[in-house]
Amino acid sequence: MEDSCCSLPISSLSCHEDKALCMSNEEMEEQWLPRVLFNSFHSDTEEEYIEILVSKEKIIESRSTEFLRCKWLRCEAIQWILNMKDYFGFSSQTVYLAVIYLDRFLMQRSIDNGKPWLVQLLTMACLSLAAKMDEAMAPPLVKYQSEQCCFHTITIRRMELHVLSTLEWRMNSVTPFAYLNYFAIKIIGSHFSVDLLSKSAGFIFSILKEINLVEFRASAIAAAAVLASFDDKLTEQELALKMKPVCNRGLMESEHVYSSYSLMTRTPKKKSMESDLLLFPQLSKTHSSMDSFADTINYSSLADDNKKRR
Amino acid sequence: MGDGRGIAGGTGGAAGGVSNRPVWMQQYDLMGKIGEGTYGLVFLAKTKKQKSCIAIKKFKQSKDGDGVSPTAIREIMLLRELSHDNVVKLVNVHINHADMSLYLAFDYAEHDLYEIIRHHREKLNHSINQYTVKSLLWQLLNGLNYLHSNWVIHRDLKPSNILVMGDGDEQGVVKIGDFGLARIYQAPLKPLSDNGVVVTIWYRAPELLLRGKHYTSAVDIWAVGCIFAELLTLKPLFQGVEVKGTSNPFQFDQLDKIFKVLGHPTPDKWPTLVHLPHWQNDQQHIQGLKYDNPCLHNYVHLPPKSPAYDLLSKMLEYDPRKRLTAAQALEHEYFRIDPLPGRNALVTTQPGEKIINYPARPVDTSTDFEGTTSIHPQPEMLFLGVLQHHQLCLPEQVHVQFLWLGCRGCHKQTCQLSILLLKLVLEDLIQELCLFNVVLQHKHINSS
Numbered sequence: 001m002e003d004s005c006c007s008l009p010i011s012s013l014s015c016h017e018d019k020a021l022c023m024s025n026e027e028m029e030e031q032w033l034p035r036v037l038f039n040s041f042h043s044d045t046e047e048e049y050i051e052i053l054v055s056k057e058k059i060i061e062s063r064s065t066e067f068l069r070c071k072w073l074r075c076e077a078i079q080w081i082l083n084m085k086d087y088f089g090f091s092s093q094t095v096y097l098a099v100i101y102l103d104r105f106l107m108q109r110s111i112d113n114g115k116p117w118l119v120q121l122l123t124m125a126c127l128s129l130a131a132k133m134d135e136a137m138a139p140p141l142v143k144y145q146s147e148q149c150c151f152h153t154i155t156i157r158r159m160e161l162h163v164l165s166t167l168e169w170r171m172n173s174v175t176p177f178a179y180l181n182y183f184a185i186k187i188i189g190s191h192f193s194v195d196l197l198s199k200s201a202g203f204i205f206s207i208l209k210e211i212n213l214v215e216f217r218a219s220a221i222a223a224a225a226v227l228a229s230f231d232d233k234l235t236e237q238e239l240a241l242k243m244k245p246v247c248n249r250g251l252m253e254s255e256h257v258y259s260s261y262s263l264m265t266r267t268p269k270k271k272s273m274e275s276d277l278l279l280f281p282q283l284s285k286t287h288s289s290m291d292s293f294a295d296t297i298n299y300s301s302l303a304d305d306n307k308k309r310r
Numbered sequence: 311m312g313d314g315r316g317i318a319g320g321t322g323g324a325a326g327g328v329s330n331r332p333v334w335m336q337q338y339d340l341m342g343k344i345g346e347g348t349y350g351l352v353f354l355a356k357t358k359k360q361k362s363c364i365a366i367k368k369f370k371q372s373k374d375g376d377g378v379s380p381t382a383i384r385e386i387m388l389l390r391e392l393s394h395d396n397v398v399k400l401v402n403v404h405i406n407h408a409d410m411s412l413y414l415a416f417d418y419a420e421h422d423l424y425e426i427i428r429h430h431r432e433k434l435n436h437s438i439n440q441y442t443v444k445s446l447l448w449q450l451l452n453g454l455n456y457l458h459s460n461w462v463i464h465r466d467l468k469p470s471n472i473l474v475m476g477d478g479d480e481q482g483v484v485k486i487g488d489f490g491l492a493r494i495y496q497a498p499l500k501p502l503s504d505n506g507v508v509v510t511i512w513y514r515a516p517e518l519l520l521r522g523k524h525y526t527s528a529v530d531i532w533a534v535g536c537i538f539a540e541l542l543t544l545k546p547l548f549q550g551v552e553v554k555g556t557s558n559p560f561q562f563d564q565l566d567k568i569f570k571v572l573g574h575p576t577p578d579k580w581p582t583l584v585h586l587p588h589w590q591n592d593q594q595h596i597q598g599l600k601y602d603n604p605c606l607h608n609y610v611h612l613p614p615k616s617p618a619y620d621l622l623s624k625m626l627e628y629d630p631r632k633r634l635t636a637a638q639a640l641e642h643e644y645f646r647i648d649p650l651p652g653r654n655a656l657v658t659t660q661p662g663e664k665i666i667n668y669p670a671r672p673v674d675t676s677t678d679f680e681g682t683t684s685i686h687p688q689p690e691m692l693f694l695g696v697l698q699h700h701q702l703c704l705p706e707q708v709h710v711q712f713l714w715l716g717c718r719g720c721h722k723q724t725c726q727l728s729i730l731l732l733k734l735v736l737e738d739l740i741q742e743l744c745l746f747n748v749v750l751q752h753k754h755i756n757s758s
Contacts, residue, residue: 049461052460052461125377128377129378129383132377132378132380132383132384133380133383133384133387138376138380140373140375140376141375141376141377142375153375153377154410156377157377157378157410158410160377160378161378161405161407161410161412164378164383164386165403165405168390169383169386169387169390169403170387170390170391171383171387172387172391
């Protein structure tokens, strides 16, 4: 039941190449470094800012089994996001936002196991939205595509809208990267090295694939990452002691921090699971089976878009 | 919020011309277009249930290849989080699934400072009364204080974005509107000009004109200072001629206008000045220019010792770090002396003073929700003109129905109809005409 008077505008699909990421070197560097949150203007209100951020964190005990059901697909999705980060030079914040969107979406909607392409499309939409929120210049949709893995830009746009309304347009989720600088100063002292921040970012990414982000506080993950890059052999008591300057203010509880910390610091398992996974780009080969679904969501128009394309 | 339906959504409604509209659109009666900008179009509509007025902002379709526009995402995201008496209220977000366009529904405000100031300057030829100026400023600062304490910088405050409610419970209440350029602190910023957005430079803070890299909330206070002065004098304080160019060109004339009024800035008074790119490069030799002593009080006709002047000059402080914050401004003596600011800025306080009836926003009824404008005069006008010329008359009901169609925004249909009806009238086929009328009514019932 399409609105016949408003036909889909499919006139200008290509020709965005020259409007790609045009960043100066300086800007590029800024993107790579973890962004230091405050300039000198704000230092006196930093505590207040951190409190506001913590109050805006929402954790939800997800009863949805979607996360577990989709876990292998989700790992693939996150890997693809990380690859795109390298390709476009996205900030860590953008990556994290994309994964939060993904998890928040999966908490509310289910995706049929037989439709891995849908996860792929969803991932693309989430990353594109995250880039629009966080990057000064978000790449045009065609840029996300590769030979094996491509959707009509209209399809991606439709999915973007679907994600936006499912997340009720609440797109400014708090990420751990907003806290790194603050915790580094509070826990280690102002003499910390820039290296520590990038190490912390590494720790945060190391657990992305294993946890459902909606169940963890961004602040706890940030604190755990700072501690892990400072010392990866802390006991729970030692960690609680280190956390004192922060926990005293009632900002967070050290148990939450410890659970993330232990995930980050335990010896990484062999990547046995990942070798079984399908490679992300190949997923698109299942596109042809898409006509037959009667899903929780009405995906028919997505399918329509793709049909028009073929 | 949002339609909460699936992606396809379905457009619903009965088949046929008028009802071929998405379900969400059918909850409104479209009155017409009230605004247009680079962002898109704004319409006035009434909800069918409560008959309350709603402003519906339609985002301009971004290029297909770009997906949903970042501006739209950020504006909606921000507005979803904000709730304050002096901030415009987003009532709903509608997605037109067929063409994937976005519509934002806001509570409608009949007036804005641009129109109020213009009315005084061009029609009334007298200044705005003190109580009104103070109340407008007070409420504007309250809204801004709320935004800033929620880490939101507006970045585009100007008289046309400061709305004032018309008749009703909230009469005379200020609403800060248009968050298209607003940002949460620390969000990445493109230079304003790179957004392809036309932002007037008259309210732009000097640190931005000199290409400072860091936006702080102080840029909004500068704009409020400029607006305050404009409320007092009815003309823009710094009316610089904009240099057009692709990537944030140097706005010499704007700075020149500011320096003429406020004097030349010095690193003495503004230490970080020397780090600002345009000051540093000094390609246009602004460092060496000579200006007379500051004379702001002459421009705004205020005694230098008055509280109003004191507040104004502190909002127009060069150094953003020394500029008043919204919270500080609200504490200023100006707001504690008579006349005290009030919630309804448009009432009169002095006995014998006439209530000013500010004109209602002009509504362009020739544009439909899709934004299609009739290039020719409205078809019904053309139609009636021809009728008059031929001294013909039309059964009243046909006419009413016809207008109804036009106002529901089906331009194409109205054009076709006008031709058809004309033919019928000219050929004196009154019976057919009446038949036609029945069909129209039938469609009407189906669609509502």
